Amino acid sequence: DIVMTQGALPNPVPSGESASITCQSSKSLLYSDGKTYLNWYLQRPGQSPQLLIYWMSTRASGVSDRFSGSGSGTDFTLKISRVEAEDVGVYYCQQFLEFPLTFGSGTKLEIK
């Protein structure tokens, strides 16, 4: 199984600052079609998760351009520019390369 390992944030993050969340996979998520099958989700308090980023760096429909994804085959970063109160929640990375589909343990973002 592919293990997804997420880093922690130095909470709380001051409003207006940037925050970067890291995620590492135990196997390269780069597929032969050139896509990297790494997704990012945000779960706000009391809500269902929502998709932010897919294929490592493509923003989902309606997602603010303050969110950006980058990385290599095994090391990934979600950057949140100018954090706002609405960004509070838990961020999950997830590999979409192969079954069993696996998630990271989540990274909590708090705002000061």
Next chain:
Amino acid sequence: EVQLVESGGGLVQPGRSLKLSCVASGFTFNNYWMTWIRQAPGKGLEWVASITNTGGSTYYPDSVKGRFTISRDNAKSTLYLQMNSLRSEDTATYYCTRMGAAFDYWGQGVMVTVSS
């Protein structure tokens, strides 16, 4: 507008069964794979089951294989999860999700509590 509405959750004793449903609307249901994902109280997300758009193939993690069955009725735009031999560790909120390039739409979730 895409909507996924789950139902069927509740309190059930260990060893018993429960069947969840998810009614989909706002998109062509039979064009998409679908997935159930769960979240134990205060914990992270766990993939539970996926099914192809035709229902011809299904996928499960070892934790539920042989106990859970995912199915769909494309005529009714409905996804199901039959859960048998339930255990306390199956206690969670279960989310119905659409599989596009990722899990691009999620339902509101339905709570399943396994306890005597």
